[in-house]
Amino acid sequence: MKVNTLKSVWMFIILLGTQAVMAKSITGYVKEASSGAALGGVSVMVKGKAMQTMTDEQGYYQVNAELGQVLVFSLGGFATVERIVGQEAQIDVALQIEQVEIDRNTVPIRNEVYAGEYAIKRGETLTAYVGGGVHVRPMMYRSATMSSSESYRKIAENKFVRTTTEPLSTFAADVDAASYSNVRRFLNQGQMPNPDAVRVEEMINYFTYDLSGPTNGDPVRVVTELTQAPWNTQHQLLRVALKAKDIPSEKLPAANFVFLIDVSGSMGSSNKLPLVKSSYKMLVDQLRDEDRVAIVTYAGSAVVALESTSGKEKRKIKDVLDALQASGSTAGGAGMTKAYQIARAHFENAGNNRIIMATDGDFNVGESSDEEMEKLIAKERNDGIYISILGYGMGNYKDSKLEMLANKGHGNYAYIDNISEARKAIVTEFGASLFTVAKDVKIQVEFNPHFVQSYRLVGYEHNLLEAEDFNNDEKLGGDMGVGHTVTALYEIIPQGVKSNFDGSVDDLKYQENSKSKSTINNKELATVKFRYKEPDGEVSKLVTHVVNTKATPLAQTSQDLRFATAVAELGMLIRNSDYKQQANFDQLIARAKESRGKDEEGYRAEFVRLAQDAQALYKADR
Structure with a gap:
């Protein structure tokens, strides 16, 4: 019996060794x-x-x-x-790219239409032969191969609006910058981005601008500039910029943070959870002794990986981050519920109570629909607990969901595609990203029809509000952090300029003609109004600013405005905007180069390189 037992043990050991060699x-x-x-x-x-x-x-x-x-x-x-x-x-x-079988002789495509993962450009005609297979090569405006299961909220591009019929433009100020780094990810992969991934206002607001903050006690100051549009010199371009007040880091309120981290199987790749850990460890280094952090993870279920801990215990917090592993499904709703519970339990009165969530947005267990998630965060935001979103990864990235969560949760949204971007979002812009100085910020511009025939807001399609929403404190606006800037551009068709864009109609027979009244203010192009609430306030305050009619030649405007126009022009080109007009890569690249300014972090120099890459891709697909 002993011999047989010993033989069995050796066979078992040999089997294990064989398997170890094979794996x-x-x-x-x-x-x-x-x-x-x-x-x-x-x-x-x-x-x-x-x-x-x-x-x-x-x-x-x-x-x-x-x-x-x-x-x-x-x-x-x-x-x-x-x-x-x-x-x-x-x-x-x-x-190899798959072949697409088409059984019609001619297929006219009038909009962005997808055949499998490929989009045919507007106005093109795709011709195939009955019974034959057609090899469809990905085109410039295709849904990029890396984004086969990525989701983006549809952008219905803003049109030109006649001032006589709609003189008010209203939108929620938004300081998110996720779209720019996501677009960069596409271009660095040699792909043109999905058009709906290109939110022009987020590309513009990715960059910081040299503006003076408020000096009268307000948390935000408004600045305007008027010049000609570089892509159509018959049109004008109005810049409306907001600058939030600066607060020294040592005077920032105490923070009650909850790190909410997706550790599901989809986060296992090197550009997801490993990058998440590095990102959060950078944030830990910014914490003060009076700050607190808890860590909640979620995969198949929610787990409290670290109870709320003082910011002085940095090694303890980092050790928990280092131990995280990716596996299982994605119970995002359960994780969010648990994070809010912990944030409430350690609520810091007059402090900064915030959930900082890292995910690719691919929720597939429990409360996972956009509507359910929106209801969840809506119950919490009025209690002073905000949420910021850090998006990671590609392939199954759910931009549409993460954008919604940040907008509805009184927070901001960044896409982290590399460690440099993590440093920018978490270290360089620590206060601006995570400490709110004004919430529910709304902008309303009234244009004078005596000077403005039509206007178009460049971007902000997902932030538009009805005119009456401006004075309604129940309607959400955007949020601004310490030292943050927000820039919006309006393209203006001056009175008397012939245009195919503004859809002019005859004067109405039964309505008063507003042109006869507009001369009352014959020196004002527009009035900019913005509303905001204090971080702990419920009643908004109003600030107004008048824009005069004097336009400055583009070459004499600020470096910031010239650079912002280059970013906007690139955005319109890569999303193939119906309003790109005479936009072209050469002119925007030249303008970006000469308006880089100090650029200590090299972000504007990087933009020039990306624009050059986009130009090369554009030419390759023509």
């Missing part, structure tokens, strides 16, 4: 076969097993597999590839 780490690189471009967001899974990962932004992956197992590589718009694991430690793959 190994496989790394590799995935690219597009036709162009050789790296493919991020490719699913790499072991066939028949739960083991799965995704390629990072550079197309690299790592997965554990055994000899003889099959790796499956898949991405929307591409043919799936399988590879058998042999002795090699590296398996590189080239994915």
Whole structure:
């Protein structure tokens, strides 16, 4: 019996050793076969097993597999590839674009229409032959291959509005900048972004501008500039800028933070949870002794990884962050509920009570719909607990959901695509991102029809308000943090300029003609009004600012305005705006170069490079 037992033990040990030899780490690189471009967001899974990962932004992956197992590589718009694991430690793959079968002779496309993952540009005609397969190569304005399951809220671009029929323009001030870094991610991958990912106002507001803060006790100051539009010199461009007051970091109110971290399986890639950990550790370094932090994680369920802890215990907080691992499904609703519970339990009166959430937005367990999430945060925001959103990753990124959460939760939204962006959002702009000085900020501009024939707000499509919402304190506005700036651009068609954009109609027979009254204020182009509430207030305050009619030549305006026009022009080009008019890459790049200013962090220099990359991609797809 002893001999048999000993033999069994040795056989068991040998079996374990064999399995250990067979199981190994496989790394590799995935690219597009036709162009050789790296493919991020490719699913790499072991066939028949739960083991799965995704390629990072550079197309690299790592997965554990055994000899003889099959790796499956898949991405929307591409043919799936399988590879058998042999002795090699590296398996590189080239994915071929799928062919699309079309059974009509001619398909006229009038809007953005998607065939699989590919979009046909406006006005183009796609021709196919009956019974034949057509190889559709991705075009410039396609849904980029890396975003096969990403979601973006539709943008219905603002039109020109006749001043005589609609003299008021009203919107919620928004300081989010997520769209710019997300667009950068697309361009760095050699892809033009999904048009709905391009929110021009967020691209403009990604950059800081040299404005003086308020000196009269108000938390926000308004500044305006008027010049000609660089993409149509017959039109004018009005800049409306807000600057929030600065507060030294040592005078900021005590913080009660809850880090809410998605640790589901979809966060396992290198540009997600590992980057989240680095981001939060940077934030921990900014904490003071009087600040507090709790950590809540969620995958299949919500877990309190760290009870509320003093900011002086930085090593303890970082150790908890380092120990986080990604696995399981995504119970985002449960995690958010638990985070709010902890924030309420440690509520800091007259302090900064805020949840800081890191996720790719892919909720799939429990309260996961946009409507359910909105109801959840709506119950909490009026109690003084705000939420800021840090978005990570690609492939299954849910921008539409994260934008909504931040807007409804009295918070801001940033997309973190690399460690430099994490440093910008969390260290460089710490106060502006996480400490609110004015909430429910709304802007309303009244244009004088004596001078303004029509106008168009550039961007802010998701922030538009009805005119009557401006005076309604129940309607949400935007939020501004310490030292933050908000810039909005209006393109103006002056009176008497012929245009195809403003849809002019004959004077109404039964309505009073407003043109005869407008001469009462014959030196005012417009009046800018903005409302705001104190962070702990419920009643808004009103500030007004008059814009005179004198326009400054573009070359003589501030560096900030010239640079902002370059950013807006690039945004219109890459989303193929109906209002891009004579916009072109050469002129915007030249203007951005000469208006970079000090640019100590190099963000404006990086913009120039991105614009040059976009120009090259644009030409390649023509």
